[in-house]
Amino acid sequence: MSDSPDRSGPMPFVVDAKVVARLADLAPDPMVAHARGRVIWANEAAVTMLGFSEHADVMGRPVMDFVAPESRVVVADRVRRMLSDGDREPLVPEVFLARDGRRIEVEVSAAPIGEVVLVVGRDVTRRNQAERDRLAAATRFRVFFEAxxxxxxxxxxxxxxxxxxxxxxxxxxxxxxxxxxxxxxxxxxxxxxxxxxxxxxxxxxxxxxxxxxxxxxxxxxxxxxxxxxxxxxxxxxxxxxxxxxxxxVTAERAAEERLKQSERLEAVGRLAAGVAHDFNNILAGVLGFAELAMHEAQPGSDLRDTQVHIRDAALRARNLVQQILTVGRQSRTSPRPVDVAAIVREALGLARASLSADVQLDVDLDPTPVVTLADPTELHQVVMNLVTNARDALQHRGGRIRVTAGVGGPPSEPAAARSERWVQLSVTDDGEGMDEHTRARLFEPYMTTKRARGGHGLGLAVVHGIVSELGGVIEVDSALGRGTTFRVFLPEAAGVPTVAEAPAPRVHDGAGERVLLLDDDPTTLLVHRRLLTSLGYTVDAFGDPELALARVEEAARGYDLVITDQNMPFMSGVELAARVIARWPGTPVLVCSGLGESIEGTAAELGALSGLLQKPLTREALAQAVQSALEIADQRP
The missing domain is CATH 3.30.450.20 (PAS domain)
Known part of the structure; x- marks a missing residue:
């Protein structure tokens, strides 16, 4: 028999109240006991949560002092129900009030022990605030996201x-x-x-x-x-x-592309301006001497036929130079009010003859005048080039071309702000359309898909140059298999459309009138002198402006007419004209240029000029200009 105590059964142990209180104080969650509406016990977590430092500060206080006003009725009912039924109350949210009035969000559960109600809670103020902040942030994001x-x-x-x-x-x-x-x-x-x-x-x-x-x-x-x-x-x-x-960035990229396109065209323009003067001087010799030979050859002879071919080739070359200048915006015209529908109608009358039988042309033109400011010849060229492009898109397959003109727009790009009202010309074909690469390079000079058919790639570039110069916009809608639509928007203008110009008066030969001719290019000077002589005028020709002015100063009487090149070393044609007129007032002056540009000068200088001629000149154009200048001079008082 052993003296050791029996340890096989449970050890008897009595838990002291102080031990329980100490354990409760170690708990992180607040605990409160109340009876008959007053606090009879609270652990340290509850005392701290409520903003007190000592347990004694909490004891005996009314429980409802620590409950938010809006919750007091509900809490009182819940306490009565627990004491009556003896059942535990599940976890519920409540709002407590701290000593300083601060609101404390708590999740509590409660259970009755006789007349005492034991409450265990957990401070969820921070957690709830974090959730509210998250929801508020989500709401702000949703508003931002949607807006x-x-x-x-x-x-x-x-x-x-x-x-x-x-x-x-x-x-x-x-x-x-x-x-x-x-x-x-x-x-x-x-x-x-x-x-x-x-x-x-x-x-x-x-x-x-x-x-x-x-x-x-x-x-x-x-x-x-x-x-x-x-x-x-x-x-x-x-x-x-x-x-x-x-x-x-579709519009932005399109604008960048248009800027690049404009820069490319400006580069072409600078190049064109650099060569056009010299090239037109060369053409002046070819065209002028061909016409002189034609004038002297027997009608119907092989020699005359040969000269006709030379002249026609020179005229085509002149037209090509003009197109290059137009592409580069170096060619200047004088816009005037024109009826777009009337121009389109006239151009289509010519275009129909070039359409094959399997191409249907549909036309919808505004019956009332649709006015814009433009040069009629250039606008005619825009229509012809667009219709020709549509015709070529239907070659070997046939189809339909639709042309419309009327008040429309505005264009879909920022240029719409340039004008309140727009005139719209559209040309649509149901051909094969274009891929994105072709569409991106559409208006580049010399870009063509028609090399085999003789295309030189200037048609659409010319259209772009003319429309841009007129303050207009071109839009292109095309995709493979969907055909192509060109929409040209031009600012609508007020005013009455200009009627067709009267035919030029019949040209007659001169009667020995004295003409002072000046050009720094020897070939141009020679051919213009011979053309004027063949027309019956007496010509003094000079290649040096100073020598020409010396002759003017020493002459006993003035010349009947002065014809001068504009672009010469050391002195422009306008400057020379001003000095001639200062010596012999009233002398008519014609200024020639091979650049297609507007000439610059003071209002007085420009007002004294009788006209601006574009080189190379045909014999007929030169004859008409000289005759007109002399007739106007004769009518002056």
Whole structure:
């Protein structure tokens, strides 16, 4: 028999009240006991939460002093029910009041022990505030997300979960529900997906922001828009998401392209201006000597026929130089009010003859005058070039060309601000259309798809130059398989359209009138002297302005007419004209130029001129200009 105590059964142990109180004080959650409406015990966590430093400060206080006013009736009912039924109250939210009036959000559970109610709570003020802050931030984000002007969407493994209205509109849908579930890559052009597919689809992809990418978005319906795409990866609940922000830069890129186009055309213009003067002087010799030979050859002879071919070739070359100057905006004209519909009607009368039998021409022109400021010849050229382009698009396949003219617009680009009202000319063909590469280079000089058929690539470049010079805009809508539409917008103008010019008066030969001729190019000087002599005029020709002025100063009487080149070393034609007129007032002066530009000078200098002639000159044009200048001079008092 052992003297050791029996340890096989439970050890008897009496828990002292102080031990229980100490354990309660160690608990992190507040505990309170109250009876008959007053606090009879509280642990240290409760004392601290309520803003007191000593237990004694809490004891005996009315329980309702620590309950928010709006909760007191509910809490009192709950206490009565517990004491009556003896049941434990489940976890419920309550709001307590601290000593300083601070509101404390608490989740409490309570149980009755006789007349005593034991309450155990947990301070959730910070947790609830964090949740409120999160919800407020989510609300702010939602408002920003919905109101943002830039398209935005959120995707997981490529599938769109959320999108704002701007994104919905960009991709061509009406409601956000239609966009949710779409694959983000499905709205991006297939050629542009490669660089961004992995970033969008990889669930373990990078989280850093991806640099801006230029991609094309294919809208529902087929239209493409150029967008700047920014991607950013982030995680939430261990899931990787991608936030996409898009900016539609279609108009911006188009404007940049137009600027580049303008710069290219300006470069062509500078090049054209550099060679046009010399080239036109060469053509002046070819054209002038051909016409002199024609004038002297027997009608119907082989020699005359040969000279006719030379003259016609020179005229074609002159026209080509003029087109190059127009492309480069170096050619200046005098716009006046014209009826666009009337010009179109006249041009189509000529164009019909060039259309094959399998091409149908539909015309819809405004019956009332549609007025813009333009040179009729240039506007006629715009119509002819556009119709010719449409005709060539239908070659070997036939189809339909539709031409319309009337008040329309405005254009869809920022240029719409230039005018309140616009005149619109459109030419549509149902040919094969153009791909994006061709469309991007459409107005470049010498760009053509018709080399085999003799195209030189200036037609549309000329159209662009003329329309731009008139303050207008060209829009092109084309895609492979959908044909092409050119829309020309010109500012509408007030005023009465200019009627067709009267035919030139019959030219008659001169009667020995004295003409002072000046040109620094020897060939041009020679051919113009011989042309004027053949027309019956007495000509003094000079290649040096100073020698010409010396002759003017020493002459006993003035010349009947002065014809001078504008672009000469040391002295312009306008300057020479001013000095001649100062010596012999009233002398008519014709100024010649091979650059197609407006001449510069003071109002008095320009007002004294009788006309500006564009080289190279035909014999007939020279004869008409001289005759007109002499007749006007004779009518002066």
């Amino acid at each position: 943002a002007g830039e398209p935005m969407c959120i995707a997981r493994v490529g599938i769109v979960l959320e999108a704002n209205p701007a994104f919905v509109a960009l991709v061509g849908y009406d409601r956000v529900e239609e966009v949710r579930g779409l694959h983000l890559l499905s709205v991006i052009s297939e050629e542009d997906r490669g660089a961004i597919a992995a970033f969008i689809e990889d669930p373990a992809g990078p989280l850093e922001a991806r640099d801006r990418e230029l991609v094309r978005v294919a809208r529902r319906g087929g239209e493409e828009r150029v967008v700047e795409l920014r991607l950013n990866g982030y995680t939430e609940d261990d899931e990787r998401y991608v936030a996409a922000v898009l900016r539609d």
